[in-house]
Every structure is written in structure tokens, then in C-alpha cells.
Amino acid sequence: MDKYNDVSPFVIIKSDVTRRSFIYTDRALGALDKSKHQYQQRVLIGSNGGENAAVPVSLLLRDGTSIIGTPSKTAKNPYVVDQIDGKLYLTDQGEIVEEVHYWYKPDYYDKFTSSGTPMWQVASARPQRLDIDPNSHCHFWNKGNGCKFCNINANSTQSEKECNMSKQLTAQDVYETVKEALKQPGAFTNLKMSSGSILSGAEIFDDEVDMYIEMLQAAGDNFKDKKFPSTIVASAFSEKQLARLYENTGLMTYTSDIEIPNEALFAWICKGKHNEVGYAEWKRRIIRAVDIFGAGNVSSGIVGGCEMAQPHGFTNEDDALKAVLEEAEDFASQGVSVVHCVWVPMHGSAFHNQQNPSLEYYVRLAKGLSDLRKKYLLNVDMDNYRKCGNHPDTDLDRGNLD
Ligand code: SF4
Structure with missing residues (x-):
């Protein structure tokens, strides 16, 4: 982010989270409210969480941009979405990177x-x-x-x-x-x-x-x-x-x-x-x-x-x-x-x-x-x-x- 300070940090975070993938802690999955959030989706390419797991279909960043993806069980170095003090965060090796929200359902x-x-x-x-x-x-x-x-x-x-x-x-x-x-x-x-x-x-x-x-x-x-x-x-x-x-x-x-x-x-x-x-x-x-x-x-x-x-x-x-x-x-x-x-x-x-x-x-x-x-x-x-x-x-x- 220091080197590319003319590029939005949200774009950099989005790119890295997508390329390295992410997983959720049980606490973060507990914050999914099926009455409010999207947890099932028809997708052509990608996956939907698999095994009928109720996982958020995507993450929303504070600038209104999105990270579209579902957790990967096989990712070697994924980000972790965790719930801390009632808010959801992307974390990397235990450090908070950025706040996220789940997509609301229509x-x-x-x-x-x-x-x-x-x-x-x-x-x-x-x-x-x-x-x-x-x-x-x-x-x-x-x-x-x-x-x-x-x-x-x-x-x-x-x-x-x-x-x-x-x-x-x-x-x-x-x-x-x-x-x-x-x-x-x-x-x-x-x-x-x-x-x-x-x-x-x-x-x-x-x-x-x-x-x-x-x-x-x-x-x-x-x-x-x-x-x-x-x-x-x-x-x-x-x-x-x-x-x-x-x-x-x-x-x-x-x-x-x-x-x-x-x-x-x-x-x-x-x-x-x-x-x-x-x-x-x-x-x-x-x-x-x-x-x-x-x-x-x-x-x-x-x-x-x-x-x-x-x-x-x-x-x-x-x-x-x-x-x-x-x-x-x-x-x-x-x-x-x-x-x-x-x-x-x-x-x-x-x-x-x-x-x-x-x-x-x-x-x-x-x-x-x-x-x-x-x-x-x-x-x-x-x-x-x-x-x-x-x-x-x-x-x-x-x-x-x-
Ligand atoms: S990316 Fe290639 S294989 Fe996949 S749907 Fe499109 S044309 Fe078919």
C-alpha cells in the first residue's frame, strides 16, 4: 500500500483476499443472520460454499466495493474473517486488516x-x-x-x-x-x-x-x-x-x-x-x-x-x-x-x-x-x-x- 499509494487500499485488499482466499471463524459464521443476509446463490463459475453450508455469499468493504468469493478449504495461506467486539473483520495472521460486512439479501x-x-x-x-x-x-x-x-x-x-x-x-x-x-x-x-x-x-x-x-x-x-x-x-x-x-x-x-x-x-x-x-x-x-x-x-x-x-x-x-x-x-x-x-x-x-x-x-x-x-x-x-x-x-x- 505504501508503494502504490495512488491505488485505493480497498482494491489492494480485495485483490489479495481473492488471490489468497479466506475462511471464516465459527464466531464470524455465527454472525450470519439468515433472515437478513445472502447465504445461497446461483453462480456459474466458482462455488457456493459446498455441502449446503450456510456461508455469506460475499463481503462488502467500507467503501462500498465487494469481495466476491466463498471460503476455500484448500487455500494454503488464507485470510480469516472473524467477529471481534461485535464487528466483522478480515484478519491476517491474527492482525486486523479491514472491517467487512455481509451482503444483505433482497x-x-x-x-x-x-x-x-x-x-x-x-x-x-x-x-x-x-x-x-x-x-x-x-x-x-x-x-x-x-x-x-x-x-x-x-x-x-x-x-x-x-x-x-x-x-x-x-x-x-x-x-x-x-x-x-x-x-x-x-x-x-x-x-x-x-x-x-x-x-x-x-x-x-x-x-x-x-x-x-x-x-x-x-x-x-x-x-x-x-x-x-x-x-x-x-x-x-x-x-x-x-x-x-x-x-x-x-x-x-x-x-x-x-x-x-x-x-x-x-x-x-x-x-x-x-x-x-x-x-x-x-x-x-x-x-x-x-x-x-x-x-x-x-x-x-x-x-x-x-x-x-x-x-x-x-x-x-x-x-x-x-x-x-x-x-x-x-x-x-x-x-x-x-x-x-x-x-x-x-x-x-x-x-x-x-x-x-x-x-x-x-x-x-x-x-x-x-x-x-x-x-x-x-x-x-x-x-x-x-x-x-x-x-x-x-x-x-x-x-x-x-
Ligand atoms: S469459461 Fe470457457 S469453459 Fe467456462 S463457461 Fe466460459 S466458455 Fe465454457
Whole structure:
């Protein structure tokens, strides 16, 4: 923090807690109030605590930013969330680092749709965003080519077993849950949908586009205007597919993740995407989306630090950072924001035994990506700290408003 005193300390803490992971003391878990806090959540990638354990779905920091994650049983050097004198703190080797709060749950959370589905299984609540993930199965895994950092199919199979949570949502459940959520004044400012990739259709991803159209129309039936604040995190669609999506739904912004901004490493880590579409075409499609959605309304996510996975990744942090920021600048110069999450070598992913880079790497990455948006005057409001909350670099963008 002394060395990077131009970076918010909350961003530094968030990055380190995410990369090292955290656990709760029994006292801290005792402070979870099931009537007030979120303790169950539908997540695509990551985990939900496992074994039906009631754990907070996330932590809120004093500046309003979030640390999104669940405790890891296998972390070697985790932070510890403890309750001390009635307050919750992140602690490291017994020392208090920062106060935290658990996320409150929204009013719709304990209600059910007319088909009997718990609404928390239809929509997750990020601080001010409704997250609806209509399909938790990714076809790239079918041929054994899921991205090596991802655990989507292992995670959704576990959730199906433990919580009886369906991998697919129905349009009617989506309509009813959004309707209920909107009854809470001021709670939500955006809606996000995401899904595992669906490769089928006359053209690759045609069926995925159809699924989003159906689900966005169901959500959109709750709004008076055709367009409503919304985003999707989806496969890289062709221009024809993007136009179909834009014209037939209320969708306003679009994300498709390049994941690893380096062609050779993408081919190794995201083999399915590379085999079916290819790095250059995946990138071209994201950039072409700017023609439809406008500069600043298209972003691409990267798994920050995964470019250092071994044995093929970078072995030097300076080289890795330089390569990532150069490619991110190429995107930014063409109207696309690159945002990162901290790579967590997760259970159920091929890379579960890997080691992520140093904290300093993540601080420089967050600053570098945020500075690029400043340089190219890109706004990434659809992924900001209140809507997504999972990107240290977009937390920093608040400073760009000065
Ligand atoms: S495309 Fe890759 S990152 Fe996305 S859900 Fe499928 S395996 Fe996971």
C-alpha cells in the first residue's frame, strides 16, 4: 500500500483476499443472520460454499466495493474473517486488516415462482444488479475442451445434487422473479445474463442467441420501454447474431470474454474456443460488437494472472503484464474495455493445482487496465463496483470520474 499509494487500499485488499482466499471463524459464521443476509446463490463459475453450508455469499468493504468469493478449504495461506467486539473483520495472521460486512439479501430472495422454484435460484443479487444465468452447462466441456481455469460444469452438477438446482431456467420463472425484484424500490439498476456456451444451431451459437432472446424478452416484459439497463456475458457472436439479439431484445450492453489475451496461451487454455472459433475471430467479433452497442458498451473479461499458468505460460511477471496490457490497449483503442477478475485456481477446474501471481502483479494489472479506460475515454458502467463488483480495475474507475 505504501508503494502504490495512488491505488485505493480497498482494491489492494480485495485483490489479495481473492488471490489468497479466506475462511471464516465459527464466531464470524455465527454472525450470519439468515433472515437478513445472502447465504445461497446461483453462480456459474466458482462455488457456493459446498455441502449446503450456510456461508455469506460475499463481503462488502467500507467503501462500498465487494469481495466476491466463498471460503476455500484448500487455500494454503488464507485470510480469516472473524467477529471481534461485535464487528466483522478480515484478519491476517491474527492482525486486523479491514472491517467487512455481509451482503444483505433482497426482498424477493425467499419467495417462490408459480412453478415452485425458489427465486434465489433464478436471480442472484449483486449489490445493485440482478444476475440471471439461464444455462449452467457449457458445451465446450462435452468434447473435453472446457477452459482450464473454469469449473462451470463441475459446479452446476454439484449445485444440482446439493440444492436440487436446475441447470436451465424457464422464461416464466425469469419473468416472475424480475417482476418481484422490481417491487423493491431502488434495489437494482441493471440486469445481467450469462450462460455456458451453447455451440448448436445452423451457425455455431445460434441456439445460444435464441436462448438469450427468449430470456431477455421474458425479463423485458416487465419494462415499459423496449430497452432496459442490461448486459450479457456470452459467447462471441457473429455480426448477424448480434444484430438479431439487439433488435429483438432490450439488451443495451455486451460482454464476451477473451479470457487470456494472448493467442498462443488462449489456444492452450481455452482450447475449445480456439478450435471452434479461434483467437483472432473471437477478438474480431468482440470489436465488431462496438458497431452495434457503441464504444464503452462492450467489454471483454480476462482471467487476470492465468497467463502465468505453467508449463506454457509466462514465467516472468513483467513480461506477462506487458503482453496483457498491450493486447488490452489494442481492444481499448477500438472501443472495448478489458476488465479482469483475479484468477483463483478453483476446485473442479483443470488448473486447481496452479499458483496465481503476486499481489503486486494484480495491483499493477488493475491500475493498468483502469488507466487504459481513462486514456481512451471508455466508460464501463455495466461492470462497475455496484453492478458487477468482481473487478479490481473497475473499482478503481471511480477515481476516473474526477
Ligand atoms: S466458455 Fe470457457 S469459461 Fe466460459 S463457461 Fe465454457 S469453459 Fe467456462
